[in-house]
Amino acid sequence: MRKVSLGSLVNIRTGKLDANASNPEGKYPFFTCSRETLKIDTYSYDCECVLVAGNGDLNVKYYNGKFDAYQRTYIIESIDKNILNVKYLYYFMQLYVSKLRQMSIGGVIKYIKLNYLTDAKIPLPNIEKQNKIVKVLEKAQELIDKRKAQIEALDQLTQSVFLEMFGDPATNPKKWPMGFIKDLALKTQYGTSKKASEDTGKYPILRMNNITYEGHWDLTDLKYVDLDDKEVEKYLVHKGELLFNRTNSKELVGKTAVYRFEKPMAFAGYLVKLIPNEKANAEFISAYLNSKYGKSILFSMAKNIVGMANINAEELKSIKIYIPPKQLQDQFAEIVQKIESQRELFKKGLVELEKNFNSLMQRAFKGELFND
Template identity: 45%
Template sequence: MNWPIVELQEVCKTGSGTTPPRNRPELYEGCIPWVKSGELRENEILETEEHISEVALNTTSLKMVPAGALLVAMYGATVGRVGLLGIDATTNQAVCHVIPDPKKADKRYMFHLLQARAQELVGRGVGGAQPNISQGTIKQLKIPLPPLDEQKRIAGILDQADMLRRLRTRALDKLNTLGQAIFHEMFGDPATNPKGWPMGVIGDLLKEAKYGSSGKANSEGRGLPMLRMGNVTYDGRIDLSDLKHIELSDKEFDKYTTCPDDLLFNRTNSKELVGKTAVVIQPEPMAIAGYLVRGRANARGNTHYISGYLNSTHGKAVLRNMCKNIVGMANINAKEFQSIPIAIPPVELQRAYADKLVSLRAEETQLQASLDIASALFTSLQHRAFKGEL
């Protein structure tokens, strides 16, 4: 369709806020919401981390922004991100507010349009890895402007597709928390060992703990996929979205590859991330990098149980305490890893936990596939919507 192309400022008012002086606490002793750019999460904003006072509103350049306005992050880590204001609020200087003229532009249409054009705005910014977007860049953004009824129809379609995507995301997030809930239900709080299991160390549950390969990985896909420290997530999963490859000799294959139920322990990282732990569930062998330790359980232990412990709140606190005096990159070597204290419940109970966790991971995989489909559908509809193809 041949919709008119207009600049955003022709159908919307824009502005930005400020940060009241931090050395005047009375300016923050109020109940007026104050939105910072880091709070924009591409959803409706109904509360804020900080508030300002009437004094701040009256003595600074802050202005009240009405509910229904769109907010665009102009710089910082969230540059380009869009939020919809669900309350009257003020903002800091890193946020551009966009107030659609209700006679010309539907707010939901504009919300989806700004989301779709976020990368274009960022591309027109200035700076390095995190470019800054000016208010002028946003005002001069050229946008398609169909009739108001058509805008509402398009927004309704995109709202439904977006809701499907968000529901799947929330369901996956809830499912992701069940692993630790199951751990606590079966073993109790590992900080207190309330069931009175005998204590030992992780090494008591392993038959081996070996380092990965120090060989150089390639980006051309030659050889086996290689798991590096970034492929072990902080919440105890294997992430296969960014893989390199490595060519191994026959002699190296068994030494540096994975089998299902292998435990991977990230021995070198920042002190906040060192000790990331996950269990391999993929049946295909993959190589492991030298920053990882591969652990295999003996007859007394189960790797899912060890990983559940190290990913618990108490387990992560133990790992942080091991690194508390380290500056820069931290290291917990294989010997230190095996010396970490752990309760040793009956192996049958450890295996029962593993069975539940493997079943849970299978559900997560199915739900993730469903989320991927919903996300692809939303992206396709979003792309077509502003070309007049819906």
């Protein structure tokens, strides 16, 4: 199968807006470099395209319609859809993004250059075969989407249970006493600044990318670090403690998750560990910060510093929070544990579906999916 430089087949533009332009009540999608799609009141683009994050997570999306985009998002359109099917391009980019991650440059937040896209070599069969490949991959993608929908429903269930048990944090209808997160914290601790290794070190180290926006864990990209005896107490996180992402892009700063694993791990300096005191369960604090209200508070208080946003430990502790009885928080945590157990089963099934899907894509772009 012949390969063609992508730059000869597409037009590539970049978004124009800053992430501050988002509006939770907006009518149109607002694509940023995170996996989360925000909203906006207006649109600048109306097209069928593939969107590639230019920095940060380096993810890929397909969209057809009206939208707007963050200034570091690449918007890729086919020059001639009779030569290059946009969905075919999307599936190719899903594979190619792993190479983009390897090529990315920069410090804490990696980024890619435009020529990394234009120089990419895409296998280009005729349009009829592209269409056949797209149909096969779409059917496989449907199975993945259904499983993801089940997982998302469980995430919504957690928030639904939270609101039912404690009430909307914005209005506190149950009239719980008010306080601050510092009133629920025994201790906070910044993570280690030690340089991590790809494959050597006693302890896996959690970094900002390991916490998802929804408050879960993605352990597919772990590095390792060694800690001496004094550092172990400070820089290990244990089951039932909370990690908070204090520095990231504005839309991602404040990602929060409870550490639910038996074996402790190290955590990096862009995270804050919070150990709850006798008044609190970390699952309650995490659900509060991951609620719609909590996300809006975190977004509004994040300070931009040289392209990054920051909420330090003292600012985290200063966030207002209602304080229900500890017994009720513990009951909520038990429900969360059951939901998380089911979620893990669904995730394992999703991993298998995605593995099969990736195998299909590999075969498709090697010309092995159909006999010529």
